[in-house]
Amino acid sequence: MTRSLVEQKFAAAAKGYATSEVHARGESLGRLVELTAPRPDWRALDVATGAGHVALALAPKVAHVVAADLTQEMLDEAVLLAGERGITNIELVRAPAEALPFPDASFDLVTSRIAPHHFNDVEAFVREAVRVLKPGGTFGLVDNVGPDIELLPGIAAAEIAAAEVEYTTFEKARDPSHNRALPLLEWLDLITRSGLVVRHRERLVKVIDLDTWAQRMRADRTMLARLARILDDPSPALAAFLRPVNDAGKRGFTLHEGIVVAVKP
Ligand SMILES: C[S@@+](CC[C@H](N)C(=O)[O-])C[C@H]1O[C@@H](n2cnc3c(N)ncnc32)[C@H](O)[C@@H]1O
Numbered sequence: 001m002t003r004s005l006v007e008q009k010f011a012a013a014a015k016g017y018a019t020s021e022v023h024a025r026g027e028s029l030g031r032l033v034e035l036t037a038p039r040p041d042w043r044a045l046d047v048a049t050g051a052g053h054v055a056l057a058l059a060p061k062v063a064h065v066v067a068a069d070l071t072q073e074m075l076d077e078a079v080l081l082a083g084e085r086g087i088t089n090i091e092l093v094r095a096p097a098e099a100l101p102f103p104d105a106s107f108d109l110v111t112s113r114i115a116p117h118h119f120n121d122v123e124a125f126v127r128e129a130v131r132v133l134k135p136g137g138t139f140g141l142v143d144n145v146g147p148d149i150e151l152l153p154g155i156a157a158a159e160i161a162a163a164e165v166e167y168t169t170f171e172k173a174r175d176p177s178h179n180r181a182l183p184l185l186e187w188l189d190l191i192t193r194s195g196l197v198v199r200h201r202e203r204l205v206k207v208i209d210l211d212t213w214a215q216r217m218r219a220d221r222t223m224l225a226r227l228a229r230i231l232d233d234p235s236p237a238l239a240a241f242l243r244p245v246n247d248a249g250k251r252g253f254t255l256h257e258g259i260v261v262a263v264k265p
Helices: 005-019 021-025 027-036 053-061 072-085 122-132 157-174 184-193 210-216 221-232 236-242
Strands: 043-047 064-069 090-094 107-113 133-144 197-209 245-247 250-263
Touching (some): 005 072, 005 210, 021 027, 027 053, 027 107, 027 133, 027 197, 043 053, 053 072, 053 090, 053 107, 064 072, 072 090, 107 122, 122 184, 157 236, 184 197, 197 210, 210 250, 221 250, 236 250
Parallel strands (some): 043 064, 043 107, 064 090, 107 133
Antiparallel strands (some): 197 250, 245 250
C-alpha cells in the first residue's frame, strides 16, 4: 500500500519526536492540560498524537484516553513511552484526523497539538472533533500559527499574506508534508463556524535552533543551506514574524503557537 507523504516523513522521524524537547516538554503541553481541565471520569481523544505526549500527560487525569495517529511508527513510540511510565489506560488507534473511526458523542475531551498544520483538510478535522464530542465536551487545540494582523500590527495585509506564503515555503523546505499553519484568527473563525464556543485563546512563542529543528526531519546539507538562505534574506514582514538570529553561523528563529479551548454546546 502506498503511504502518504505524512506517514513517510514521520515514520522515518518517529524516534526524534519521542525525545524532542519541544514536543515532550514544550510549554504548550502543560498549558493544554491545564486549560482543558481534564476530570477523572472523562474519556479523552488526542488526534495526531505523534509519540503520544499529550495523551500520556492526560492519562493520569482521566478514566481513559485514546491516542490516534496516521503513522504506525509514531504510535509505536507512544506504546514504548506508555510502558516506561506504567500507563495502562491508553488505547492506540491508527486513524486519520479527517475521518475518525469513533461514534458520535463518545468523548468528553478532544485535543490535538502541533499537528493540524499537516492535515489536508482542517475543516474536516474540526467537523469530526465536534461530531465525536459529547454535548458539553471540550476541544483543545495547539498548533503552530501563521502570521496575521494581531501578530504583525501596522503591517499591510498584502505583506502579511506574502509573508505567510514565504513562511509556508520555509516549512515545506524542511518538511514537504507540512501543509499550512493557519493564523490564529482563522482558527478562531473556523472553530466558531463549526459550532463550538471559544472559551479561551492564547499565543506562545518558541525559540527554535535551526540545526536541531532541521535534523529532527533528517535534513541534509542541501536542505540546511536552503533554510539558511531563507532566514538570511527574509522580507521585512517575514523577518518580523520569524525574528531570525545568526550568532556566528548558529541560526535560530521564533515559531508562534496558538492555543484555543472551546466547548460543544
Ligand atoms: C509533530 S507530530 C505530533 C506531535 C504531538 N501531537 C505532540 O504533541 O508531541 C505530527 C503528527 O501528526 C500526524 N499526522 C499528520 N497528518 C495527520 C492526519 N491527517 N491524521 C492523523 N495524523 C496525522 C503525523 O503522523 C505525526 O505523528
